[in-house]
Amino acid sequence: MNKKTKFLVIIFTIIVIVISISLVMGFQKLKEKHLEEIDRVITSTGGKVNEVSEVNPKSSPFNDESDRSNIIYKITYEKSGTQLIAWYRAINQVNDIHDESFPFGEKWIFED
Numbered sequence: 001m002n003k004k005t006k007f008l009v010i011i012f013t014i015i016v017i018v019i020s021i022s023l024v025m026g027f028q029k030l031k032e033k034h035l036e037e038i039d040r041v042i043t044s045t046g047g048k049v050n051e052v053s054e055v056n057p058k059s060s061p062f063n064d065e066s067d068r069s070n071i072i073y074k075i076t077y078e079k080s081g082t083q084l085i086a087w088y089r090a091i092n093q094v095n096d097i098h099d100e101s102f103p104f105g106e107k108w109i110f111e112d
Helices: 002-046
Strands: 047-054 069-079 083-092 107-110
Touching: 002 047, 002 069, 002 083
Parallel strands: none
Antiparallel strands: 047 069, 069 083, 083 107
């Protein structure tokens, strides 16, 4: 390889690394915001979050009400000594996790 080709390969590699790091950090920030929102909502109902897991929409109440712009969470929480389950359809939007411009916006389902 000549000097120009080596330089272009190095620049391309650096750009790919920077973009990859930005994506990973963005996804981590998005998950952090979702977990904070989950804790805020469950706490506001008098509950305490025990476990949060990201689930496939097909195994949730949002089976036909989600698309790639959503993440579905199953939340196990305790309220008044009883174990309960809630479902949260979150939005993949780091800047505003409450943005309602998506076809399937943010939504909660609390099981009895």
